[in-house]
Amino acid sequence: MRLSRYYIPTLKEDPSDAEVVSHKLLMRAGMIRKVTSGIYNYLPLGLKSLNKVANIVREEMNRAYALEVLMPMVQPGDLWRESGRWDFYGKELLRVSDRHGRDYCLGPTHEEVVTDLVRGEVKSYKQLPINLYQIQTKFRDEIRPRFGLMRGREFVMKDGYSFDKDEAGAEESYRLMFEAYKKVFSRIGLRFRPVQADSGAIGGDFSHEFHVLADTGEDTIAVCQNETCGYAANLEKAKVNAPAGECACKAECPAIEEVATPGKHTVEEVCAFLEISADKLIKTLLFKVDGEPVAALVRGDREVNDVKLRNMMGGNEIEFALEDEVKEWTGAPVGFAGPVGLKVKRIFADHELCASTDWVAGANKADTHIKHLSLGRDCKIEKFADLRVITESDPCPDCGGKIEFTKGIEVGHVFKLGEKYSKKLEATFLDENGKSKPMVMGCYGIGVSRIVASAIEQNNDESGAIFPPSIAPFEVCMISLGGKDEAVNEKAAELYEKLMEMGIDVAYDDRAERPGVKFAEADLIGYPMQLVLGGKGLKSGIIEAKNRKTGEKIELPLEGFAEAFTSWRAEIWQSWGLSL
Amino acid sequence: MRLSRYYIPTLKEDPSDAEVVSHKLLMRAGMIRKVTSGIYNYLPLGLKSLNKVANIVREEMNRAYALEVLMPMVQPGDLWRESGRWDFYGKELLRVSDRHGRDYCLGPTHEEVVTDLVRGEVKSYKQLPINLYQIQTKFRDEIRPRFGLMRGREFVMKDGYSFDKDEAGAEESYRLMFEAYKKVFSRIGLRFRPVQADSGAIGGDFSHEFHVLADTGEDTIAVCQNETCGYAANLEKAKVNAPAGECACKAECPAIEEVATPGKHTVEEVCAFLEISADKLIKTLLFKVDGEPVAALVRGDREVNDVKLRNMMGGNEIEFALEDEVKEWTGAPVGFAGPVGLKVKRIFADHELCASTDWVAGANKADTHIKHLSLGRDCKIEKFADLRVITESDPCPDCGGKIEFTKGIEVGHVFKLGEKYSKKLEATFLDENGKSKPMVMGCYGIGVSRIVASAIEQNNDESGAIFPPSIAPFEVCMISLGGKDEAVNEKAAELYEKLMEMGIDVAYDDRAERPGVKFAEADLIGYPMQLVLGGKGLKSGIIEAKNRKTGEKIELPLEGFAEAFTSWRAEIWQSWGLSL
The missing domain is CATH 3.90.960.10 (YbaK/aminoacyl-tRNA synthetase-associated domain)
Incomplete structure (x- = not known):
């Protein structure tokens, strides 16, 4: 994309209502704009990053045999009455009446709709398992929306739902999703951790949150420092073992x-x-x-x-x-x-x-x-x-190792729902013996728009954002310092075409702006790779290449550029733990 | 995709509430399911077709220098008050209050939000033109939703908005979009017609509707049969020239x-x-x-x-x-x-x-x-x-040729808005002379979900839908008649892999169903190409290939299959007026 034809309205100052770094930088880099409290426009650059996240999610869901559907945003109140959530959900559920006075809500989640869909179609165990997901806009009327995309009211989510004929099937569906989620977050290139979370009435280890690790995260997670152990849980869930030794509660004691x-x-x-x-x-x-x-x-x-x-x-x-x-x-x-x-x-x-x-x-x-x-x-x-919240001086409940608290941003959650919805909505099937049974469900969410924000929370410096190459709005920014020097601009245009042919997602900053402005904006937006073409370098047959994360600059030769660029690019992906 | 892992809940009977063929077939082919009046779930097959339409739209928009954004579904009432539409829009606008009692509406269209976005960023003529579009879910509270995806309440639309510094710029933006729309509908493979439509207060020829031609269309358009003329207009717009000859209204006449x-x-x-x-x-x-x-x-x-x-x-x-x-x-x-x-x-x-x-x-x-x-x-x-509605006995207003009425389904609309919104919302810029002026706007819509339905309205027979290859949920359906014959199934699996490697979007019907069921479902869904592998054919080294549209069957050799298939496929695309 030639930036002279693009639309990136950057801001010099932090917006006054932005408290966290991702909110500040998404606004300053011209990626989002506020419409009203908790509701944002995604500008071209922001949407591009959002779509890259969505595509990685989609690929891994498809690979795990989940099927993509699209359910409506506006949902009938009657379905929510059937599940009992119409009265239970509270004010986060935005309710609305249509012209005929019928009740609806804006979907904050789709258990009711998906269960209604499946109960209408599935009659036999032979049709199970089914795993349906969507990538869709959700609405939750948060009492205090803030932090930009971190806690908005309208946001983009992947939500998926599995239906199985028995517990064993549901556990296998859970496992498949758990593994797929690990692949998703690995491919996005963020440091993350799956942590045990409360699974409420279900019990067992069938609730995991996926947290992006960032000092600015709102959640605290307890992580065992013994690497061979790997125990990690959120504070609600983290176990504290009973103290060793004999019970002393009936030991001798003076009178009360x-x-x-x-x-x-x-x-x-x-x-x-x-x-x-x-x-x-x-x-x-x-x-x-x-x-x-x-x-x-x-x-x-x-x-x-x-x-x-x-x-x-x-x-x-x-x-x-x-x-x-x-x-x-x-x-x-x-x-x-x-x-x-x-x-x-x-x-x-x-x-x-x-x-x-x-x-x-x-x-x-x-x-x-x-x-x-x-x-x-x-x-x-x-x-x-075990009734108390774990502390950092408690030993790991699994191995006795050292527990440390880490800050995280919850970006995914896998959860075994069991029969909660299938019983209430009578989503049943006939099993091998012709007996009617409720399906066993699981639900699986990923905060797609929140991932874009958490990538910035995890990766930024005083100059701006630093995007992993897998979800950067553009992977490479090419800056021409030619000004009015036609020879430089021609060479730049040629190189731009070459990169496009190589399938590289490149932004070519061909605007009539001062070099300082171009450099600052490229750093602010956080393209992981920058290529700089100047008159001087060109004469010596070189292009300057900068790794945004490390700041490291190297020279790539014009002669044999494709090869040199490809190997530099592979190194940068690798440094993010990513493979091309 | 192996259909044994897929989810296509076909129906034997037409649903009782389905009045038009697209609604019937979308339901029967397991592409959509009703949630409630005018609100549908897109099942995997329906979503796939929808996404193919969306991608063609996206590619042509990008090629015409429009930039993709994503605006919210929930819009502040205050913006609609500024434009004056809050009171004017009527009951199709679904209004809702949040937990703090603030007014919002579900966006049926985004003129207010996009104008608000641009007025916040654009200060100078140097930043113009801008053309922003989105592919997004819209809501209109239709009084009588019906016809499935043809007139739903929640639907997917591409809506775009251009901002120019003057009339000439706005007309050029209009022209670019008009040409892009022609490319979109050509690439989708539907018989369509751009027709002149009323442009209200703007005047001039700056409103065109794009109609898919289908006998079941709700709209009537007047089309000149003289091919070199090409005049086409909707009935609101179609001109009727004044009769030739002298005025006779003062001619002699007996007393009243x-x-x-x-x-x-x-x-x-x-x-x-x-x-x-x-x-x-x-x-x-x-x-x-x-x-x-x-x-x-x-x-x-x-x-x-x-x-x-x-x-x-x-x-x-x-x-x-x-x-x-x-x-x-x-x-x-x-x-x-x-x-x-x-x-x-x-x-x-x-x-x-x-x-x-x-x-x-x-x-x-x-x-x-x-x-x-x-x-x-x-x-x-x-x-x-000229105050009356044209009839088929009126001559063409442009060339005097024969006018015929044709039924169409409106799937697109390009419209010059002028300064209507920019004046009300004060979206101004400084021109070359430092003078503040309102931007000149255009708006451009495509009914993405409606296109899927109209493709079926235009192309179907007694066996089911017939999709153009460009937007078919799968381009090819491969049916194995092997049953339990491992040799046939192995060959089928091999061919399926080969087609995937060739980049063909193929559904492999590997289910344990009778051949009759597989054939009927493939016809019902309307995959444009069918490949049938039977034991007998395999022995003679051939595969049966069927063109769904014509019903024509040919034999493709297993030896040199790729080449033979590629040329057959190209012929089928060509027969739809499409190039690969």
């Missing part, structure tokens, strides 16, 4: 005793006042799990993992108790809850608490705590279990 | 005379009662043009063309007078309006009426008409002009 802690509500305040460290104190958190009151105990220096608590109880929904409920259940203001005398029947404790005794805890009485609490003696714990 | 026509309201009733032919009677139609009362006179056997009337008056909106208005303006019930004594100041007559005198017309009095009306003598006609 009340202590006045006037106005001391927080762990910090109580510990300072009583001159103890937080690991000597028990924190009592109150929840409702599917409406039932529940208490969870963890050490003062730990955090309760509510997802673990909910899953252990086999619940669907977990909420913090409201202030009034806390008061009712404890008989005290907020800040003085404890396991002794609590009007909550079900009390669970993190298994770490089993390893010690003689605790401090709230007394369920205003301005009062208790000392010398023995969990085995003074109260009834229904179960000791 | 009332005649009782009790209960005779319609042209037919009056003519039968008075025993005259309809061409002796004047029909008086009453309108409001931008709110102003207007009468239009045409011969009893003609139809008023309200678009011509509106354009002649330079109006924006034309409506029929309501019943109460007719009564007020005529002083009589509906059915007795006439030009004499009418309380409407502006009366226009079709120029054909100038060629004769001694007319019958309504008397503006219940149950009464007048005879011996002379338009030149008895009433005041503001202007005689």
Whole structure:
């Protein structure tokens, strides 16, 4: 593409509403423009990158026997009522009535539509498995859209759904998608990590998120540093093993005793006042799990993992108790809850608490705590279990190795849905014995537009973005410094044609701009390779070639250019971990 | 693609709600499925065809220097208020409020968004022209969606918008798009016709519709049969020249005379009662043009063309007078309006009426008409002009040749918008003299999903669809009759691989179905080429090749297959008017 015929409205300044680097650079490089909060136009350069990502996704999906379809953006409310999500989904679901007053929503996801499609067609186990995907525009009415393409309201997603006749089939479909996702992210050229994620009621290891690693990521993932182990999980999911050794919760302990802690509500305040460290104190958190009151105990220096608590109880929904409920259940203001005398029947404790005794805890009485609490003696714990959020000082649950926290951007998710939708929407088939069964489903998402942003989050410097060659808007930018020198411009035009013939996706900056402007814009946009043609170089028969990532410059000879360029190009792809 | 791994849920019966052949066959061939009224899923086969159309459109747009972007489906109401269309567009515009109560609409078209985008970036004439297009899902809340993909609510469209610094530039942009559209439809392989269409306030010949010719088309177009002329226009636009010869409207005529026509309201009733032919009677139609009362006179056997009337008056909106208005303006019930004594100041007559005198017309009095009306003598006609709808007995307005009516399906439209949106949205630039001017715009649409349907409307037979090879879901279907004969199946697999290597988009029907089922489905889906491998043929070293369109079968030798196939394929493409 000759840039004189192209449209790249770059900006000199960061837009005032841009908080993260990808948002700033996508705007400054003329790749996107804001229409309104969380809604963007993709300009030619941005769309080109988006389409390259989409094509890699498409190729790997097709290779894994998934079939591409296109489902509608506007979905009937009735299908969402059937699944129960019409009432459950909340305000992110944008609802709309048509001219006849019928309900619709803009699809944030397509489980209902795809299940409705398949239930209409599939009658027999012989027609299974089926795996359908689409690359499509989605809408979620985020309460606070921000970060440009990272968390928009309208965005492009690949969403796929598999239908199998049994668990074994569903697990094989899951495995195929898991492997395909690894190939997708490898081919895109980003440093990524599949991490275990919560699989809710399904259980098992059938939920993985794929994270692009970037310091600016919003998510934290726990990664084992032992390379042969490879354990990685998000914080919701990451297991903490029970401490080694005998249970100490019934060990000897002085008699329980009340202590006045006037106005001391927080762990910090109580510990300072009583001159103890937080690991000597028990924190009592109150929840409702599917409406039932529940208490969870963890050490003062730990955090309760509510997802673990909910899953252990086999619940669907977990909420913090409201202030009034806390008061009712404890008989005290907020800040003085404890396991002794609590009007909550079900009390669970993190298994770490089993390893010690003689605790401090709230007394369920205003301005009062208790000392010398023995969990085995003074109260009834229904179960000791893994209930807390992992920390970097915990060992890896698989190998005991060192856990480190890393920041990631979630760009993909594979998930075994089981029979959740097929039961509600009655998507059944006749099995080998003529028995009607619900299909076993899986769902698989990739945030296509988010990948473009996360590529920049992971790869940028003070001059601008640095795109992996596989998804760069153009792989090569050729800059002519000829100005009005016809000999240089002719040579440049010739070389441009040659690169096109070689099948290279090249931008030829033939604009009447100063060299400094051209260099700065090429760096800003982040084409991985730059070729510079100047009068001086031409005379000596050379072209300057710059690797945007390393800044390294080499000289390519005009004589035998194709060969020299091809080998330089292969090196650059290789340096991104990519093969041509 | 091996069909054993594919998903083509064919239907034996026509769906009950399908009225047109494309809807029936798209459903039966497993290409689409209905989600709800006017909203469809594209199944793998349907999406493949859709994408082939989209790619041809994309290539020709790019070649004509249009740049691809992607604008959002959800658009802010405020932009539509700026253009004035928020109130004007009516119920086809699906409006929605977000969680914060802000107004949005689902984009039926993108003039507002694209003008907003360009006004934010373009400051100088040096940045013009710009031509941006997108291939995107649109939504129009049709009151009565029907005919499958022909008139859906959610559909795929290519819409493009050009911005120029002056009229000459806008006309050149228009011309480029007009030529590109001709290439698009030629490459798709459909019989089509660009026809002149109404360009409203813009005037001139800057509105063309592209119609796929099909007997089942909803639109009627007037086409000159003189091939060297080539005149073609839609009925709104088609000119009717003034009759040759002198004006006769002031010619001698007996004195005007009332005649009782009790209960005779319609042209037919009056003519039968008075025993005259309809061409002796004047029909008086009453309108409001931008709110102003207007009468239009045409011969009893003609139809008023309200678009011509509106354009002649330079109006924006034309409506029929309501019943109460007719009564007020005529002083009589509906059915007795006439030009004499009418309380409407502006009366226009079709120029054909100038060629004769001694007319019958309504008397503006219940149950009464007048005879011996002379338009030149008895009433005041503001202007005689071309005001009626063309008929097949009218001569071609350009060459006098024979006009015939043809049915067409509108699949494209190129239109010079002028300054309509740029003025309202203040999309201005500084010209060569530093003067601020509104940009001159054009807009260009192609109904991508509608093309898939119209290809079937134009090409089908009792066995099913017949796709042009350029947009067929697969170009070739290879059917193995091997059953359990491993030798045949091996040979088939080998040939399939060979075709894939040759870059042929081939479906290999390797399913365990009876031959009859495979043949019927291949015909139903309408792959343009079929290759049949049977045990018998294989022994004699031949493969049967069938041209779906003609039904013609030939034998291709296994020895030297590639060459023989390539030449047969080229012939088939050629028979569709396509080059490879």
